[in-house]
Amino acid sequence: METTGQVSQPKPSLGGKSFRLRSPSLNSVRLRRIFDMFDKNNDCIITVDELGQALSLLGLQTDLSQLESMVQAYVQPGNHGLTYDDFEALHRSLNDVFFGLTNDEPADEDDDDESDLCEAFKVFDEDGDGYISARELQVVLGKLGLQEGREMDRVEMMISSVDQNHDGRVDFLEFKDMMSSVIVPSS
Incomplete structure (x- = not known):
């Protein structure tokens, strides 16, 4: 549909289970760099708002209430967001969901x-x-x-x-x- 001279294209969303990084150590370095980028105020905590803003800048659709629900399971009591260790645990969990092998995966992706x-x-x-x-x-x-x-x-x-x-x-x-x-x- 064309309204202002630009074609509206769907925004990418989180998901996809087809890829994994080759090198776990490289993945760890990149994950730390991502954490540091998301932590806009450099307090070593990523809040749901910081995470939502970062995903939005990347053009990824996010529902803040769903994001908060998912993130809260990894936030340690007394914290107002994710520490690096919490972020790493969340990443591992998402990695298992999106990249883990399951019996119901199609053989050809x-x-x-x-x-x-x-x-x-x-x-x-x-x-x-x-x-x-x-x-x-x-x-x-x-x-x-x-x-x-x-x-x-x-x-x-x-x-x-x-x-x-x-x-x-x-x-x-x-x-x-x-x-x-x-x-x-x-x-």
């Missing part, structure tokens, strides 16, 4: 894998032209509060490291190749 990658690609491809430009990547990194988001030369180096056809931007196939070197199917 290639379509789900492609759909998950497509949704992830759309988070970066803000103008919907089918490419991730250095500017688009810089915007997303900036929203995440990453230092790289303030340094265009580093962003351009990131783009060129996966830009196989050397056109200065990342298309879906290049993105897919890059992601396959970082993550593997869980089956």
Whole structure:
């Protein structure tokens, strides 16, 4: 449906059980970095509001009441949010739910894998032209509060490291190749 000249596209949502990081130690480092990014006031606690804001900046739909309900099970008595250890426990639980193997999983998840990658690609491809430009990547990194988001030369180096056809931007196939070197199917 077109109302203001832009096509309304569905926002990515949390979910998908098709990928897991290859390296547990790399996953731990990334998880700590994510925790630190979400902890906007640097008090070593992530509140539901901070978590909701971070997910919203990433374009992920969240219902704050559901998020609070899920998070409260991991908040230690006397705390007003998640410590890093609580966040790690929540992550492990979500990892088991989304990435754990169950008997009712279909044997072939290639379509789900492609759909998950497509949704992830759309988070970066803000103008919907089918490419991730250095500017688009810089915007997303900036929203995440990453230092790289303030340094265009580093962003351009990131783009060129996966830009196989050397056109200065990342298309879906290049993105897919890059992601396959970082993550593997869980089956």
